[in-house]
């Protein structure tokens with residue numbers, strides 16, 4: 001007697017792989033297209049060229065947009081991870097009724113549609129002259145990325161025994177020394193990975209950037225949006241490929257950090 | 265304030281921070297949220313009812329004008345359709361993922377998580393390549409002899425629904441996966457040994473126990489879909505706007521701020537109410553907890 | 557189920573496990589196991605962690621298909637029959653009551669799967685709850701019950717459809733000690749009332765010894781010994797079982813000659829003559845062997861009918877019903893003795909040298925050497 005063939009599992013597997021193809025094919029399809037010699041984006045791609053990449057790297061406009069996005073994303077990662085970690089630490093170790101308010105406000109930027117925040121900020125920042133400025137972008141993106149930092153840090157800090165700090169303080173450390181010498185090293189990998197996620201969210205953020213960008217100060221997503229909307233040149237697959245590679249690097253980085261972490 | 269409470273405000277006790285330090289650490293968070301989130305949204309809501317003079321006229325325009333009403337209904341319908349499609353496509357993937365082990369599990373996880381962390385613009389652009397007259401889909405259909413003329417796919421509502429489902433699918437899969445993972449294998453075994461077929465085991469045990477994940481994922485997808493901007497703006501038809509594209513048009517072309525604010529108000533209030541009603545089942549942390 | 561077995565449903569089924577083998581990659585979880593279980597028998601699978609107990613049970617239940625070998629229930633080959641068609645009862649370690657159903661619906665679940673009408677299945681579920689003395693708890697939710705009560709519900713759910721075999725994988729290990737003893741009695745009582753065949757996995761040997769008709773001792777996926785508790789305890793067939801079940805003293809010896817008697821040389825040079833029946837396994841002259849004796853078989857003082865040993869005492873432990881004496885033989889081997897009725901022995905102190913008599917019939921001889 002042989003084990004019976006498991007048709008149910010086979011059917012489930014086939015369905016699942018079809019859905020996974022639906023998820024992943026549109027993403028990887030841009031990679032061969034970015035090397036195609038066709039000037040218009042026809043399928044199948046033909047030939048091999050790097051000219052779309054050099055067009056991207058040689059264009060002053062694309063470079064400016066990319067540089068702006070890099071600056072904004074770096075500053076956002078810094079602000080969000082510092083503010084988010086401080087707040088999360090207060091939430092977990094603190095004593096205050098503000099903690100409840102904190103938890104409610106935290107969900108806000110996730111729930112409220114980005115278009116609503118974008119329009120609100122567009123109006124507000126124009127009146128105070130922050131529209132199209134680096135501080136303006138950074139403030140907006142910090143709000144959008146804070147919840148992700150807090151979730152990551154809350155998970156990490158919850159795993160650090162509060163008694164560790166009490167022990168350090170009983171050895172004569174101040175509260176700040178206890179945090180810096182005991183807790184911080186334990187949650188550092190999570191802190192770094194939350195900064196990575198804040199970076200990529202900001203770098204790829206399209207909606208708020210769309211409304212806050214000025215005529216000259218345009219982030220990379222905003223430039224891409226215009227390009228896709230107006231003429232859809234083959235530079236887009238090249239940039240898309242680079243962005244996918246960046247996402248892969250960020251996820252790999254987060255994965256490495258997580259496997260290093262003591263407080264997994 | 266009692267003596268003990270007062271001293272807790274000024275002093276920490278080893279395990280807990282003092283009230284003062286708690287306050288100082290939370291201050292930057294509250295400042296930025298108040299300044300960059302709460303104030304701008306409130307300002308819009310105020311404009312929507314105070315300009316040009318205290319009135320509900322702007323809201324009346326949303327519901328009384330059949331064109332605008334159609335935009336609202338289309339938005340609701342699209343979000344519903346995207347949510348339903350995501351459940352149908354996402355649940356089996358989540359289920360498979362929760363049972364898979366080793367390399368297969370890692371492969372499936374990468375397929376779900378990589379898109380989540382790659383740019384929405386990249387994914388939308390990819391669909392606009394696929395949907396073009398001479399894109400992959402039309403080329404494939406013609407090569408297979410299924411059609412002699414390319415279909416018009418780009419700038420249709422179907423394109424918007426398909427691409428939005430693609431973009432939002434991970435938000436459905438991850439919460440369901442989280443719920444399924446927390447069901448011990450023994451429940452399925454117990455049902456089987458008690459006489460349930462695999463279908464009954466699924467319907468009577470696995471599905472009810474994973475329902476919180478389904479509800480949470482559906483809300484997340486539905487709420488996000490309602491305010492989705494990039495995909496409808498790039499793949500949709502200008503004749504078939506969604507609420508977000510209508511808002512954008514009011515601001516960038518018509519410059520009708522009070523009306524745009526009212527549209528944003530309708531969207532924000534509706535979304536917030538839904539979130540409050542279902543606040544118990546929404547589990548946002550699931551999205552990050554398993555992110556890598 | 558055919559008609560013949562349905563009419564017998566009050567009694568248990570026989571089970572035959574033959575040459576069962578299960579590999580996970582390179583790991584051999586079960587390695588050629590044969591067990592014949594009579595109808596209505598209560599059998600325990602006992603062994604250290606990772607010895608393959610769960611894997612055997614999972615194969616019987618139909619959750620694992622074996623790499624080779626077969627499983628018959630009442631002469632029907634069920635090796636590859638899906639678990640939902642095997643009609644077995646099973647109780648899991650962590651209760652596994654469905655948390656979204658009431659207690660009554662949990663117990664009625666298998667009846668629902670068998671297409672019974674609501675009224676009848678509720679009546680039968682109530683009756684099953686009554687057999688585990690939980691009548692009236694039906695409307696509650698699983699999380700409103702204590703661990704012991706939940707496990708009784710799981711038991712009710714496993715017997716409500718009158719399966720002829722009940723499988724249990726460490727069903728009591730999540731309970732605390734007192735509850736565990738209550739549940740042991742409960743399970744024994746149900747077994748006696750229903751006449752059901754039971755396979756009970758445990759790594760608690762006293763549980764296995766008190767509950768089971770026969771015990772199968774496993775190690776590394778292989779059966780070491782199968783037998784009733786008394787046989788396992790009094791004449792373990794190999795060194796592993798001898799060391800695994802209960803307490804045992806071991807002394808390494810050398811076999812001098814084998815015949816009507818076996819003579820062995822002890823580490824300190826003395827030579828003892830043992831009856832041939834002492835050799836549990838065949839031994840050969842000139843080879844190393846191990847002499848084993850239970851601590852409670854040692855008698856304090858030099859007497860007749862056995863060999864006398866002298867032990868330098870290191871610890872004297874008052875253990876309630878008996879006194880535990882721990883000391884060393886002349887070569888340094890540790891020796892333990894349990895002496896009942898201990899009050900008159902209080903004169904002994906650590907450092908004293910005491911003599912013990914080892915009755916001839918208490919000695920067991922095994923091939924090989926300890927470590």
Ligand SMILES: Nc1ncnc2c1ncn2[C@@H]1O[C@H](COP(=O)(O)OP(=O)(O)OP(=O)(O)O)[C@@H](O)[C@H]1O
Pocket residue numbers: 580583584585586603604605606607608609610611612759
């Ligand atoms: N699904 C599996 N994949 C790989 N190896 C497995 C699997 N299940 C069991 N094993 C291995 O098979 C061996 C036997 O496992 P099994 O669970 O049957 O032991 P056990 O006697 O029930 O132990 P315990 O007392 O710890 O429950 C172990 O070495 C285990 O690591």
Ligand SMILES: [Mg+2]
Pocket residue numbers: 609610611
């Ligand atoms: Mg086990």
